[in-house]
Amino acid sequence: MAALEFSRRYAMAHRLLADPASKCAIPHGHNEIVTVRLTPRARFAFGGANALAPFAALKARWHGWIDAHVDHTLMLSEADPLIDYFRDHEPARLARIMTFPGDPTTEALAACFLLKLQAFLERDDLPFAASEVRVAETPTNTAMIAPDLLDDGALPRDAWPRRADMSINEFGPRAARPSPR
Numbered sequence: 001m002a003a004l005e006f007s008r009r010y011a012m013a014h015r016l017l018a019d020p021a022s023k024c025a026i027p028h029g030h031n032e033i034v035t036v037r038l039t040p041r042a043r044f045a046f047g048g049a050n051a052l053a054p055f056a057a058l059k060a061r062w063h064g065w066i067d068a069h070v071d072h073t074l075m076l077s078e079a080d081p082l083i084d085y086f087r088d089h090e091p092a093r094l095a096r097i098m099t100f101p102g103d104p105t106t107e108a109l110a111a112c113f114l115l116k117l118q119a120f121l122e123r124d125d126l127p128f129a130a131s132e133v134r135v136a137e138t139p140t141n142t143a144m145i146a147p148d149l150l151d152d153g154a155l156p157r158d159a160w161p162r163r164a165d166m167s168i169n170e171f172g173p174r175a176a177r178p179s180p181r
Helices: 055-070 082-089 091-096 106-123
Strands: 004-014 028-040 073-077 097-100 128-138 141-145
Touching: 004 055, 028 055, 028 106, 055 106, 073 082, 082 091, 082 097, 091 097, 097 106, 106 128, 106 141
Parallel strands: 004 073, 073 097
Antiparallel strands: 004 028, 028 128, 128 141
16 A cells, blocks of 8 residues: 655644643744645556556645645634634634634644545545644644544534635635535
8 A cells, every 4th residue: 555645834823721821821833844644545556647646636625725724824722712802803814713622732733634634535536545644833743643543523513624625713604615516
């Protein structure tokens, strides 16, 4: 089996509120790298194109989402009072806030990335599964998740990470979702 990996770099900011004494309770930023591993749904066999799908097809939607919707976002808990500030004073910036049920940790981000990538692969009917997502928050801290490590039962079925659209939160109109094929 020939697995494929590709990476993308982006900048982000977040704050963690679960531990008010933590230095991470103050908004701060990171330059992160997300690396995804795709496992083919079929075994590799020589002949023809020698690939189940072109790299360009596998990366296009994912890289487009990271570059246009994840890069330079502010990641916050759905319960963070900063969201009310933006709602009241800078509503146009809500589109750049990625929300999470609970703190926007690197682990939560990796889990959301895994779900979003799975949704993209399924929507595009690509013959691969997302088998691992790694998010390097710093050169020395990386969170890794695989489908068998994810308990996403508390996440609503129509939550943004599960949708094959460009969403990063639940603030915008659902009309922006792509129409079914």
